[in-house]
């Protein structure tokens with residue numbers, strides 16, 4: 053390296069670490085004192101002892117989990133890129149970039165939305181001859197293909213328009229939603245009309261469920277669907293919609309267009325298709341025949357590019373002469389453009405993307421979280437890590453230039469066939485790893501455990517924006533999948549707990565465990581949110597009295613931790629109401645999604661249940677979406693996840709009311725209750741407060757988003773029966 057070496061990025065450590073460490077140490081002392089209290093004051097009687105031990109176990113768990121959550125807070129870092137240095141030095145030798153967009157269901161992922169994402173990534177500020185965009189359609193839907201064909205026409209106007217006026221974002225849907233309709237130039241009016249026409253054509257086709265006849269006959273690609281039996285049973289469909297090598301494939305200004313490819317891998321009922329991981333691996337192989345870009349970007353079909361510079365940001369890390377060699381992937385945060393101010397479902401995952409991921413970056417690299425991630429093709433395809441590994445950006449020509457389009461399609465199809473992977477390392481050592489509902493996290497971890505590093509890049513302007521779930525059940529189901537997947541990783545051979553993972557720092561392994569243990573967290577949380585309340589009803593105290601000095605560690609840990617979490621939340625741009633909502637949603641996830649995930653994992657381990665992947669819907673009906681805008685919680689679905697939430701919330705309500713009723717019977721009753729059981733009353737009271745939206749949903753609402761009556765009745769009976777049998781029988 054010469055003297056005039058200009059770095060492509062810099063890394064900064066966060067300030068105020070020492071103050072935080074001191075604070076964390078004081079909390080830890082508090083936790084230890086709580087444990088000591090539990091050991092010292094075990095009750096004499098049999099039943100009381102077991103309840104006490106249960107609480108102790110929960111507190112040991114919470115303490116242990118708290119220690120895990122400290123790992124990313126220990127030494128967070130922030131990165132900044134120098135894109136001008138990249139252009140200065142590498143503009144001529146930029147690598148080919150292949151972009152993979154995945155879709156799987158035209159009903160839940162409307163084709164018009166999918167192509168907006170596709171168009172946004174086609175319009176990156178990057179040499180178009182080095183850019184190829186692949187759409188993987190796991191539904192093998194003619195409608196999605198049709199939308200893509202329309203998009204390829206619209207791209208001829210859209211890309212030059214984006215570049216000429218340097219607009220952001222470059223998803224036409226998002227862009228036109230963000231500009232006001234007055235003061236528009238002629239070109240803008242024209243392009244907006246083109247866009248609207250295209251969307252209405254696509255939406256009409258979707259509504260009718262078929263492609264217009266004149267289009268079908270004018271485009272050969274549709275002939276593929278003759279052999280289409282169903283979504284689960286069809287041949288490989290591979291169409292190069294725009295061939296970037298073709299000198300005639302230009303936009304209206306005469307500039308070359310990026311390559312655009314449609315792929316629906318073969319599906320047969322007798323072959324397991326491994327969900328998104330299977331789709332990605334088919335894309336990896338097919339793209340290696342067509343463009344073979346050395347850099348890959350993967351986005352979900354709802355995650356449009358919001359920043360046309362993101363490729364260059366990522367390259368600043370991957371091409372850096374000093375540190376770039378060991379970096380396998382660059383992960384951007386998942387951000388969303390449909391979250392409301394106070395984020396009622398906590399979909400922003402603010403703490404994860406603003407605190408924990410920068411923290412994990414400081415410990416060796418963030419996990420791969422599925423979307424908005426740039427990979428080196430070599431590494432994803434199983435390249436083993438070695439110390440002296442050097443990037444070679446000039447090694448491969450990025451386009452297979454000889455064959456014509458038809459031949460290329462014909463000769464590449466077999467790469468996406470079901471049988472291709474039989475007796476190969478695909479899904480094991482090569483490509484995305486199979487067998488886990490969070491294929492992304494397990495793949496990233498497996499690369500890191502060989503020695504590869506990763507980088508977290510979180511620029512001011514979000515690089516990708518997606519669609520967050522807009523109903524409670526969607527949120528809970530998504531988290532069930534995630535927590536289940538993460539727990540399976542812990543139980544698998546990739547487990548961050550295994551000592552064979554020595555290439556990963558202890559801190560990073562602890563960091564992974566935060567997510568691996570989401571599901572396990574449910575047990576302690578369920579116990580804590582039910583048992584103390586029930587004992588309140590009985591008048592049995594489970595925490596230190598107000599006069600006892602042992603109350604101090606309890607109050608200190610509880611209050612200091614909550615204040616710290618509120619401060620942290622506000623400092624990363626959240627609101628107070630948003631923080632409160634976040635506490636609620638964590639409680640809900642822990643008592644429902646995570647509990648179900650735990651049970652399901654147990655069943656799977658016993659071989660009693662199969663791997664599934666519930667796709668998150670990206671559309672909401674109008675009434676529901678109005679409620680979402682108003683931040684009214686959506687319950688209108690009959691899900692067992694809700695039964696458990698409703699039952700625990702009612703149980704707490706009954707316990708609280710029962711306690712009050714008992715206490716007001718005597719003159720000094722209330723004072724006595726608070727003296728003896730202040731913390732327990734507080735715990736139960738807060739649970740009642742935080743569950744307010746549930747009571748509203750069950751008893752005070754009449755709209756379609758209220759809790760289904762059958763569910764309310766069922767939960768009422770369950771909660772009442774528990775309370776009654778508890779007070780009279782035990």
Ligand SMILES: O=c1ccn([C@@H]2O[C@H](COP(=O)(O)OP(=O)(O)O[C@H]3O[C@H](CO)[C@@H](O)[C@H](O)[C@H]3O)[C@@H](O)[C@H]2O)c(=O)[nH]1
Nearest residue numbers: 154155156190327328331352353422423489490530667668
């Ligand atoms: O059989 C399938 C199922 C899903 N997908 C695609 O996978 C993506 C993610 O699905 P989604 O329902 O949106 O799930 P999310 O929970 O929002 O996704 C997150 O979590 C997943 C792992 O659970 C990762 O795969 C995703 O990249 C990550 O964004 C979407 O583009 C789907 O089209 C497929 O291609 N094939």
Ligand SMILES: [Mn+2]
Nearest residue numbers: 352354518668
């Ligand atoms: Mn999604």
